[in-house]
Amino acid sequence: MSKLFTPGKIGPIELPNRTIRSAAFEGMCPDGRPAPALIEHHRQMAAGGVGLTTVAYAAVSPGGRTFSHQMWLHEGIKDELRSLTDAVHREGGAAALQLGHAGFMADGAVTGQPVLAPSRVLNLFGLNLPRPMTEPDIAELIDAFGKATTIAKEAGFDVVELQAGHGYLISQFLSPYTNRRKDRWGGSLDGRARLMVEALRAVRAAAGSHLGVIVKMNLRDGFDGGLEVDEAVAVARLAEQEGADGLVLSGGFANRTPWYILRGDLPLDDLIAGERNQLKKLGMRLFGKLVVECFPFEEAYFFDLAQQVVGTVDLPLVLVGGLQNRLAIDRVLDAGFDFVAMARALICEPDFVVRLKQPEPAVSRCEPCNRCVASMYHGEQHCPL
Numbered sequence: 576m577s578k579l580f581t582p583g584k585i586g587p588i589e590l591p592n593r594t595i596r597s598a599a600f601e602g603m604c605p606d607g608r609p610a611p612a613l614i615e616h617h618r619q620m621a622a623g624g625v626g627l628t629t630v631a632y633a634a635v636s637p638g639g640r641t642f643s644h645q646m647w648l649h650e651g652i653k654d655e656l657r658s659l660t661d662a663v664h665r666e667g668g669a670a671a672l673q674l675g676h677a678g679f680m681a682d683g684a685v686t687g688q689p690v691l692a693p694s695r696v697l698n699l700f701g702l703n704l705p706r707p708m709t710e711p712d713i714a715e716l717i718d719a720f721g722k723a724t725t726i727a728k729e730a731g732f733d734v735v736e737l738q739a740g741h742g743y744l745i746s747q748f749l750s751p752y753t754n755r756r757k758d759r760w761g762g763s764l765d766g767r768a769r770l771m772v773e774a775l776r777a778v779r780a781a782a783g784s785h786l787g788v789i790v791k792m793n794l795r796d797g798f799d800g801g802l803e804v805d806e807a808v809a810v811a812r813l814a815e816q817e818g819a820d821g822l823v824l825s826g827g828f829a830n831r832t833p834w835y836i837l838r839g840d841l842p843l844d845d846l847i848a849g850e851r852n853q854l855k856k857l858g859m860r861l862f863g864k865l866v867v868e869c870f871p872f873e874e875a876y877f878f879d880l881a882q883q884v885v886g887t888v889d890l891p892l893v894l895v896g897g898l899q900n901r902l903a904i905d906r907v908l909d910a911g912f913d914f915v916a917m918a919r920a921l922i923c924e925p926d927f928v929v930r931l932k933q934p935e936p937a938v939s940r941c942e943p944c945n946r947c948v949a950s951m952y953h954g955e956q957h958c959p960l
């Protein structure tokens with residue numbers, strides 16, 4: 576018996592099935608505010624039968640954004656967020672909000688604020704040299720994670736997801752490549768994980784017992800000198816100790832190995848066309864193919880690594896990455912994972928979950944050409960298929 580269409584729980588939240596729409600930047604927050612298109616997008620996801628739909632990347636503080644059309648979570652947008660969660664709930668779905676800070680992936684020209692990171696490590700993608708965070712910066716950030724959770728709860732979200740992977744700020748602290756600090760926020764894994772632990776404590780405290788809390792984390796950063804799976808297992812245990820209700824297992828580092836996150840084709844022309852900064856455009860044109868390492872797309876491409884976490888924690892585990900086919904999804908769920916998260920299959924077909932229900936094992940139409948990734952520059956989420 577497949578468990579795909581059986582109910583599952585994330586903390587206090589019961590979901591009707593084991594499918595999650597993975598956080599995937601929609602580009603639908605002009606000037607940081609959710610537009611009606613974002614509400615409609617997630618309404619469609621819920622109407623398509625997904626158990627939990629995750630609204631991508633809300634920065635917990637204004638300096639944590641890469642794009643001007645990326646959400647900054649503050650009191651002033653609560654009404655729009657309430658409309659979104661109401662729309663999802665009316666369709667019988669549940670809504671999650673991903674909370675994060677971009678660290679050195681933030682764009683100072685967009686935020687008007689200094690670009691922060693654990694250490695002064697040159698970010699070739701953003702062409703910036705960030706400022707190492709001070710103790711007051713870190714205290715302010717942890718507080719911001721708590722406040723953002725309160726806003727998410729008051730806006731009607733069922734779950735919040737802490738973005739601790741993909742080379743964003745918490746991941747920059749976790750990674751030995753970007754965290755060169757000698758103080759209590761660096762060094763051993765306990766030091767490098769301290770920001771995740773403290774942020775998670777603040778999120779858990781604000782979430783209380785009515786909101787689910789999940790952590791998206793890396794199994795590997797995807798390059799030598801980055802976080803490896805043995806440390807990821809320890810990170811998973813720490814997240815469990817701090818009260819997480821589930822873990823989303825992913826990998827890759829946005830400014831070093833972005834295609835380790837995604838796999839498949841690199842739509843360089845589309846990405847160059849979307850970039851507004853002329854210097855970055857030129858850099859991408861000249862060095863794009865050399866700098867962005869490609870990784871072939873495979874079904875459930877984090878499955879083998881993620882199995883090393885199965886059995887080490889007693890938490891619902893969510894696998895993400897290349898889940899586009901009913902037979903593979905069943906294999907993953909049979910192997911001890913509790914949920915599957917999908918981004919591109921649902922961008923391509925918002926009602927893919929309906930097809931997954933059919934007796935003939937469904938296979939997504941996504942190729943994956945990854946042109947949806949380039950489309951996020953333009954304030955939409957477009958699948959050319």
Ligand SMILES: Cc1cc2nc3c(=O)[nH]c(=O)nc-3n(C[C@H](O)[C@H](O)[C@H](O)COP(=O)(O)O)c2cc1C
Binds near residue numbers: 741825895916917951
């Ligand atoms: C257009 C696009 C935008 C994405 N934006 C985010 C994001 O904001 N936060 C995040 O954690 N992952 C982001 N991702 C990664 C996805 O959540 C997911 O981890 C990845 O696409 C692999 O899943 P898939 O094979 O089902 O697409 C994005 C992916 C895509 C395709």
